[in-house]
Each structure stands twice: as C-alpha cells, then as structure tokens.
Amino acid sequence: MLNFKKHMLVYIGIFGFFLVSALLYRLYVSYSEEEQQNNMKTFFDYHVRQLNKNIEDAKLSSMAIAVLLGQNDGIQKCLLNSNRDECIKDIRNIVNTLSAVSMYNNIKIHLHTKDLKSYVRSWDTQRFGDTLTSFRYLINQVIKEQKPVAGIEAGVAGVYMRAVSNVAYDSQNIGSVEVLLSYEHLGNFFKEQGIDLFVLLDKNQAISHKPNTNDDLLKNHYIENLNSSNLNIIEILRDIDFSKTDFYVYKTHYFSIIPIIDAGSKSIGYYVLHINIDDKERNISQNYIQTDELF
Numbered sequence: 001m002l003n004f005k006k007h008m009l010v011y012i013g014i015f016g017f018f019l020v021s022a023l024l025y026r027l028y029v030s031y032s033e034e035e036q037q038n039n040m041k042t043f044f045d046y047h048v049r050q051l052n053k054n055i056e057d058a059k060l061s062s063m064a065i066a067v068l069l070g071q072n073d074g075i076q077k078c079l080l081n082s083n084r085d086e087c088i089k090d091i092r093n094i095v096n097t098l099s100a101v102s103m104y105n106n107i108k109i110h111l112h113t114k115d116l117k118s119y120v121r122s123w124d125t126q127r128f129g130d131t132l133t134s135f136r137y138l139i140n141q142v143i144k145e146q147k148p149v150a151g152i153e154a155g156v157a158g159v160y161m162r163a164v165s166n167v168a169y170d171s172q173n174i175g176s177v178e179v180l181l182s183y184e185h186l187g188n189f190f191k192e193q194g195i196d197l198f199v200l201l202d203k204n205q206a207i208s209h210k211p212n213t214n215d216d217l218l219k220n221h222y223i224e225n226l227n228s229s230n231l232n233i234i235e236i237l238r239d240i241d242f243s244k245t246d247f248y249v250y251k252t253h254y255f256s257i258i259p260i261i262d263a264g265s266k267s268i269g270y271y272v273l274h275i276n277i278d279d280k281e282r283n284i285s286q287n288y289i290q291t292d293e294l295f
Helices: 002-070 073-080 084-098 137-145 184-191 231-238 286-292
Strands: 108-113 118-121 149-155 158-169 172-181 196-202 221-223 247-250 253-261 267-276
Touching: 002 149, 002 158, 002 172, 002 184, 002 247, 002 253, 002 267, 073 084, 073 108, 073 158, 073 172, 084 108, 084 118, 137 149, 137 158, 137 172, 158 196, 184 196, 196 253, 231 253, 231 267
Parallel strands: none
Antiparallel strands: 108 118, 108 172, 149 158, 158 172, 196 221, 196 267, 247 253, 253 267
16 A cells, blocks of 8 residues: 555656646747747837838938929920920930839839829820829829928829929929839848838729739739749738738748838838748848847
C-alpha cells in the first residue's frame, strides 16, 4: 500500500510537471506572439509615416509641375487658339521628357478649357469635351480659390495624386492644367525595402472604369498599382475585411490597412502595406524589423 502511494505521488508529480510546463509554454508562445505583433505594429507605424511623407512630396511635386505648365508658352498658345492638335503635340513632348525621371514614369497630363471641359488627355487623346465639374473636386477648387491645389482624387483615369493650376494669358483665365502621378513609383520604392504596397479603390467610388481582366482579383476593390503589386498574396487579401481592421495577421504575413482620404475628405479605398517575415528572398528578418523600431 505504501509503495502504491509512493508511485501515485511520483505520477502526480510527473503529471504536474508536464502540466505546468505546458502552461508555461503556452504563456511563452502567447507572449512571443503578442511581442511579435507589437514589433510589427511599430514597424508599420514607421512605414505608414514614410508612405504619408512620400505622398505629400508627390503632391507638392505635381503642383510644382502644374504651375510651370500653366506658364508654358506652348500650352498657353494652343489653348488660346483652340488648337487641339498643337496641344496634343506639346503635351506628348512634355510627357516624354518627364518620363525619363522614375517618379514621373507614368505621369499623365490633362488640359481643361476655361468652362471646365476636358480638352486633352495625354493618355486618351480621343476622349474630350466631357464636363468635369460634376465629379471633380480639385478642378472646382481651383476656380473657387484661384490658386493651384493638390490632393488625391479618383477620376476617369483612376486614383492618382493630382495637382491643378490655372492657365492664364494677359491676366485672363484661358483654361487649367492637371498633373496626375500614379502610385507605381511608391510601390517600387517599398518593394525595394521588402514591403508590398497595394492601392485599393472601392469599386463603388470609381468614376469610370474600362473593363480589365484583373477587375475580379478582389470583389469590392480595384488594384490601382497593378504593375508594382505582389499578386501572389491575392488569396490572403480576399479574406480581409478592410473596413473592420487596420492590422491583420495570417501566419507569417502581416498587413497594415490605411484608409485613402481624397481631397474632398471622402474615404475612397485603402492603402495596404504587407510584409512576409518568412520570405527569405526579400531579405526580411527579425533583426531588420527590430532595427526599424529605432526610428
């Protein structure tokens, strides 16, 4: 009987040891996961600030170009003389020149008449004459404020960082010029750091959209920077309810979700930053993540 009790105490001791060990392990795993998520949130905080800064820089850059183009002799003369062919020629030359700079690789230029109708779209010269005032906040603001404006806005071409400036001749308004910068250069900028950027436009916020084979990649959003997007993680993106979270984790994949607020203070979609900490090809490591926490 005594031996039985001793054996029971041994078994209970062993069981208790393993039970405590299991509980401690679970606590350790839970703590590690929480610490990892906090590290990633800190990591994303830094890069969201970087994203916002780059967007502001692009808006200011597009405004500077728009102001210069508003003072361009060729643009002034072609608008003054209502010569679309000359305007198209001038705009194409300007686009070709600016495209040599990576930031302006996908630049678009849009000329408007003084009654705010489309006159020349650099990316679609056959489409013109449509009235813009009904859906273009920035163009209306230029007339209202009588000074250049910049912001993010969805238009016929999609979501762009845009700037609009008046075109004047002898102090008379003869039209306006708009500069559109895409997000592709920002996507490539983050890709060099091992981070994916997705610019997602709510489908119900699209002004006009030409059917595309990639339209159904996501149910409720168009991917506006397809060329710089990592489409290998589309399946994970499909499972995220962007409206209900700003941070999402799937295995070794981490996502930060930021609403896109346009120039009129309306939410039109989302920026999504993504990192896979187990992706060896991207040279992303725990050390890299912790280093960025210092900034």
